[in-house]
Amino acid sequence: MATRYERIADDLRSLIASGTLALGEQLPSEPELASRYQVSKPTLRNALDVLQREGLVEKLHGRGNFVRRLLPQVTYDSDRRAAEARTTAAALQIRVSSSKLKAPDELSALLRVPPGAWLTEYIYLTHQEECPYSLARVYVPYDVADPGMPTTTPSPWGDDIRERLIIAGIQLASTVHRVTPRPSTPEEAEALRITARAAVLAIERVTTDVTGRVVEAALLALPCDRTEAIFTTYATIDELQVAQ
């Protein structure tokens, strides 16, 4: 037997699905809904919590509850060219800032440089039509190159930095992506405008050149509930030769 709050959630869900409650529309206030369903406020809030976890309802303290608009899908692609094709179509606004810093311990381990080595940090904050899309922090050791500020059209994932490394004569050899869903940090929640501790898909990317040196690393945070990430791997030459 379904509980009271589940039945209320079911009812509101079908109202949203049928369009009776339009996207972006404000729901009636909680006391109003509570009296309409003849339940107490905590029970009604329990129902709204279910819908919030499902991503159907957005609660804004002091303003009201709203039917969540369809948010654009976020797509990461390890293949730079495929990503570009999509990016141009999607009209993203990308804000990049850069600074120089001494590598803290986590970054020195990631980039395999001594702690305190100089790094250039690029922070990419991308929006799609006012809606936060992704947060990327890209690091390049200063003794590898100083790519300077982006001049070309940037990519949300800092792929333009890697392009600049290639132009500078650095031969990229392999890229390792470590993908982990985890709760967002307060800074990420703020930047992506998601509720505190809501999950993000974290992608840790490390690019190595043909000499085995780490030439770039990136920490990406994508909103978990509307993200897909695509990775394409090709058989290496020796694998194909073994098969032949």
Place this chain on the structure above:
Amino acid sequence: MATRYERIADDLRSLIASGTLALGEQLPSEPELASRYQVSKPTLRNALDVLQREGLVEKLHGRGNFVRRLLPQVTYDSDRRAAEARTTAAALQIRVSSSKLKAPDELSALLRVPPGAWLTEYIYLTHQEECPYSLARVYVPYDVADPGMPTTTPSPWGDDIRERLIIAGIQLASTVHRVTPRPSTPEEAEALRITARAAVLAIERVTTDVTGRVVEAALLALPCDRTEAIFTTYATIDELQVAQ
């Protein structure tokens, strides 16, 4: 200012971290904790909900609240050899079953075969020390090959199937992974013994051979809160030549 339930959650969290509450240990009952912290039951439950969402506490209806044991980390690696090295160390129990079926619409799109074409389906359910680890469904079109039942030591991700395809003379060329966090289906929640609708990391893998034919596809489901996935990509030959 932290709320009442947040301060209680903080306190319990530090008790768990310090080992005062041992892993797997049953917490005092909710009325007991409520009176100890001088709060009402709903407030105390709110604190436990926070810890449950963080994965620190497991609530079992009719039995009690327990400190969640450290669950083994689940690691997917796109690199078969790296994955093997880890797997042998970790002592996984893998159960494989196979059946033949006609491709439903979703699978025919994924495998690029006509709807209703014959497929071999392999279901891999992996445990590590009684704890569910991963669920993988692997599909091979029947006209590509019939790998038969696994004889070698299997991999949790069905990599042994791909090994068998290589031995059968099929030249694998590229693999595309599509990674999406999403709520679990009831079957997945059951198999992975996670709470209903808890998030899984879904990996959709499609392997293509040198003729461009899809020779294998897999649908993997991994428990979101303790999973990492690693993807390694190498510069293709033409990228390196362009750079030179």
Place this chain on the structure above:
DNA sequence: CAGTGGTCTAGACCACGAA
């Protein structure tokens, strides 16, 4: 059966956002 967590009430009061 006893003991546990799950649901629910009918209020009170606080904190936030916008006018």
Place this chain on the structure above:
DNA sequence: TCGTGGTCTAGACCACTGT
């Protein structure tokens, strides 16, 4: 200032688990 959601109380009763 007013209307909104957020927190909290002190209980009652239901549903599940193990003996």
